[in-house]
Amino acid sequence: MTLTFRLFVLFTLVAGTAYSAEIPVRSGAHDTFARLVLDVPKEKKWSLEKTATGISVTITGHTDGFDISRVFDRIDQTYVSAVDGDATSLDIKYGCECQAEVFRSGSMLVVDVSALTTGSTDKNQNIGLSSLQFVGSTQLRFTPDQPGNELPVSNPPSSLDAPVAEEAPNFLLSEAPSTMEVSSLKKAQEQLANRIGFAATTGILRPSDLSVTVPQRQQRPQIDTSIFNSSIQAFEEEQTGPPSGNLRITSSSDVPNTEVRDTSTTLGMQCIDPVEVRVQDWGGTTSFATSISLLRGALFSEFDKIDKNVAVELARLYLHFGFGAEAKQVLLMDADLAPANRALVDIADVMEFGSAQAENYLGNFTDCDSDVALWAILSAQNLRPSSSVDSSAALLSLSSLPIHLRNFLAPVLSRKLLKYGDEVAAAAALRGLERTVEPLPSAAELAKADIELTRGDVEAAQGRLEAIVASNDQQSAEALIRYVNTQLDAEIEIDEDIATLVEAYAIEMRNDPLGEQLQSTHVLALAKSNQFDSAFDVFQLMRPSGSISDAETLYSTLLFLLAQNANDATFLKHAFPAIAERGNVMSTKTTDALAQRLANLGFFAEANKFLSTQTGTPVTRQRKVLLAQISLGLSQPRAALAHLGGVAGDSADSLRAQANINAGYHDAAYKLFSGLGDEDGRTRAAWLSENWQQFLGSDDPVLGPMAEATSSRLDISNTSTGMLNRMQGALEESATARRAIEQLLEAHPTHGRLQN
Template sequence: MMRQLVPAVALIAALDLMLYSRPALGETVRIRSGEHAGFSRIVLDLTKPTEWRLGRTEEGYELRLDGPDIVFDTERVFHMIPRDRIADLSAIGDGGLALRLGCACHARAFLTERGALVIDVADGEATSDSPFERAVRRSAPGRSSAETARALTPSFRPALPLAGAVFDERLKLPIVVPERDQGQLASVWKAAEPHSSRREDGDAKFAAAAPNATAMGPVENAFGAGGNRHMSAEEDRSLLLPRLPDPSVTQAQSELLRQLSRAASQGLLEVELERDRLPRDPSAAVDVGLPAGEPAKPVHPAIRAETSIDRDMLSAMTRTPMTAEGGHCRPDEDFDISGWGDARPAAVQIAERRQPLVGEFDRADLDAVLDLARLYLFLGFGAEARAVISAFDSTANHLAPIAAMSAILDDRALDPSSDLFVMTGCDTAAALWAVLAWPVLPAAAEVNESALLRSFSALPIHLRRQLGPGLSRRLLDTGRGTAARSVRDAIARAAGDVGTAVGMIEAGIDYSSGDAESAEARLDALARSNDPMAVDALILTIRSRLERGASVPDDLIESAEALAFERQDGADGPALSQLQILARGASGELDRALADLRRWTESESSERQTETTAQLFVALGESEDEADFLRLYFANRDLLDRAAPDTTLRSELAERLAEAGFGREASALLKGEAALSERGRRILARAAIAGFDPAEAIDRLDGLQGEDVASIRARALALAGDHRSAASALAAIGDQQAAGRAAWRGGDWKRASAHAPEVMREAIAAFDLVPSSSGEPEAPPGPLAAGQSLIADSRNMRSKLEALLKVTEPAGD
């Protein structure tokens, strides 16, 4: 951090200005901000209870706090929020703050438990009964805060200097001088004050601003004309020394000096002493203490001084924990699981906690119920903790965390209405348990990683090993790799055997960083073991192989199938069913995979099942065997219909069906948006050709361009009998050989003789289908020569026709 070098003179001047402008100082209200989905939030950290009003103005809203000397610190407001909702914030005096809006928004406000004022500017119109839509009446104009400060700042320069001191006009503070120079001081001071009116005016101002100070006479009345009179100590104290204006000034000065010293110790500034202004004789310094017999009264000056480091640390410590939605965060005490048990044997602790459960008249002691449930959580017994709560019908609000934590320990789903889900951003232990409450942590969730890691490190080691792998998985899934590594370290640094938890977390880190093979090497051995982490390892290793297109070993598929049946009602049952079906499909066992999928989807339908169906039909569409594709597609078409596949999958399957000649099935798959896309129109054109409807095919291609479109259009034209147009379309895209064949079928011998296959060109020449370009006709041969030529031509023609029949394709191609 860059330190500022502050001269001592500047510090003294700053102290003077702050002390004697004290009536103009007021409370500084720091404003924090944050951006959320649908609204922007500002928070005013009020240091004491304050009346407030919020209402509408022409440009937005206006906030009024009860206190004209309030100063708003808006320096960092727009560091955290854009200006699309709150376009500007400006102080308007007399405790007012103007909010200029940049959208069609409305504001709502509320106070937190700690007294902070929260203002949310949300999208849309306000409700008709909103109290914040009433117009604000602006207060009568008055002086600005700067004018008020100048009016209330006393001109503090006494008409007579302190004994042994002079007043520097630039600083308005005394500078101590040796006694031998006091004789010359009077003439210097008198020369510096040529106009008595200025001195008298200053005396009047000082008397008005500091009523406790003693009024002083002119300089010459004290020192005499020559300025050499020596006074007694009694006269010196009673006449020359002014009393402090108010005991609060002394306290304020002490507080400012203490805070400046603290700022210097924190490296925020460095004092550069000017030694020529320090007193050379310490004994000459003046004692300005209160007169004897007047004890100092406790005062509370209207001044507050603190460094930026202390301010931010204090704010972090006293800030009311709140969720991003404005709700309250549960405190650390609700999740202090490490303090709910100890190292004694579990049986001893359970017996100790069970004894006071029921008191006289068989009434349950709710505190004892809570203690026993918390002990079960400390031991990792979630079901037992829930049983205790339900057995004694304990539904109090403070027991809600017990129910949530017990479900998390047993990998059970929480009640969707639980308030724990929204506490991932809290600065308490609630952040840890809120992240664990999500089966899949949303990518956009605001997570307080510092609070999460702090709370996780405070857990007993056995709970760290139990919860660590699941926590690290949630963090890795949302891109928080550094936090996941911190979770691993919190387990690894514990004494003794860390178990398989660290290996599981390291495999997850390898997997998320792209090193799938290293992750699979760690996971395979664990997946084949009887360790409690084996199921998680099995899920991760199969998923890794499927994502990179590798085959899954048969024994792992069989383990997943067995565990899927065993744990079908558990939290990981659906994941195991999905992975074993997809693994069989990827291994080529599509028949069995589709049969397993049908059994899985008979009882219920879920998003995971829909996703599995889509992925399995993608694998079916990529299968090379045409017969297997058609057989399995038509046998399981109902599964596809229930899954409502997306446009891409529909197009893939429809294209393959159209190429196989199943135009009607292809058209049935492409409906709605899929049929209107460019790819869908091409597929429907192929389907029309397969259904021998060239007109429909040509109509589907209207307005489309490209080689694929031209090829399909040529096929439709050929099917309609317009082979010459088909030849022109093929020639336009450069497929000359196909254009030559189409020209052959259309009787365009000239184009066919140029581009058709060689055997066709020879036939055209043999039949003399293209007229010779020679100018002079040949002389007719004689009768014998003509007969011999005819026999030769007949033999030649026969051989050409035989060759032509061998290479000519069916007329439909």
């Protein structure tokens, strides 16, 4: 069986969020601070300014304001008393003696407002911003004890790389330092900064991706949005060595980093303990059969009462080996088990269905920096573009799973991340499987085909889909649906064998969740292989049964393919019954295609009647041009000119010129044809115009001699040299006029026959 390929696909790529609307301001309540989150793309610059009552955040280039309607849905006015904004700036008013800490996290700008730290006396320094300072195992700060001995402090920058502590330890002596000591400390600070700068310039020192733990500072959850790097050791392995803070040394003896994990989501919801989802640790120490036997034997006591601890352990063992239905069955054996182990229920649904089926508990934790992120993403049926997702943590957790779970879960994760818009992470989810010696499973091949289609590499995707179909695997039917769908907008037919194969799968899997898609794909495959009679027969059989949930969309697509590809006889056979039916909902594209085909075949009245019955569809530029063409076919040139009002383009000007000729506006038609470069139209308009002599010169190949002949005058003055000379001049002019008329008749033989 041979499959025919043709490169064409249309995908809307979304590369980022377009900022042509208000920026929503979300909030989250914490014990010791209030958090505000703004969705601001990475390429957008922002600035921060202190006001008399709080701070003002300005987004450069943004002019559409902020949506602050839901700011106080999650927080009270303890730390933030009011939030207001104009077109470009967001004003935040403190509700206490507060300080603000602002930092960027990927495509989000985060503002944390908290009370001033006890002992802080400088109320002007109430904006937490990072300055160029060394951050090692402790924060190096120079804090004068007495006025007059302060070191000069430069203005902090308007963006934050790593928040600094509100209160730092004092490394100086308890008594006030002398001028010499202050000078020595300043010199040491400058030397240290120079050395750090030199190390950073030569590549020995670079910023670390991990958060910084600062002594004597309340720990607040930060958002880790660093891109997953497979070269970093697994975070679950305990690391030793001195912490490196926000500087990473990349010499021959690298200093390992200390892990600092987020403990809450962006909006303040406390992340669950990663131990609850550590599926990779639930395998047991014996074989699967032995472990199952032992646990099932201990599941009930001698009084037939279920042991809940054993039930949970048994469910976890099932999940480790990928048995979701069995795990969920165990959890439903007692009324208290499922509510107490909601994470296990969601994981069981993921194993069985690919996402959580009931109330999605894990879906609230997609941006937790732990193993929780993986199962939260997998449990979500559809990730919203506005959701905050920690794909790095999910990929790291995926790589720690046993291979039998990775083979199943990696394609699922890849497709969810691809739908979310993270193409890089979607490809990374499959990369771990490609490194194994085993061939990629069909599900992973199908996920790779989706990535290739998103990138526009249709030819490679078609080859991959063909191989999946030929493998006769579990994913073959889904790959066949993808294959047919990628051909819908192509200008070539598909083989009839493909339609036959789709029909076979549709019959075999009629009770499967894919059954409805296969039935719809069968209709489209018949149409794409020019088997329109069979396509309409199959559709009419399925239509009354209600087996297709979106029958109107399928019918509209079928009629569009009919208008585009069917021969004239087949088109008329199926088009007239379709347009005669009342209540058919067709897309604008299908409506225009049917009317255009009718007009091309000369059925102008039928096309006009059909368009008049399609109410509620937008009058696009294409529709206006089509209505003008139909009006000309119905000998209504002035209606055509009305339809073309405000429509530009050569096709519109060509119809406008023809409508002007038909309406008798030959001078306007002559100018339009001249602008289009249509010599035949220009000559015809000039010939019909009463002012044709003004439009034509003597060098015109057809009407030029005629214009010259009609403009000549006989010399009848008394000053002529004699009658014979006058007669000879008249004969010459007559001969010239005759030649011009003969040339005109040769150029327009139809006119000559009509005159004769």
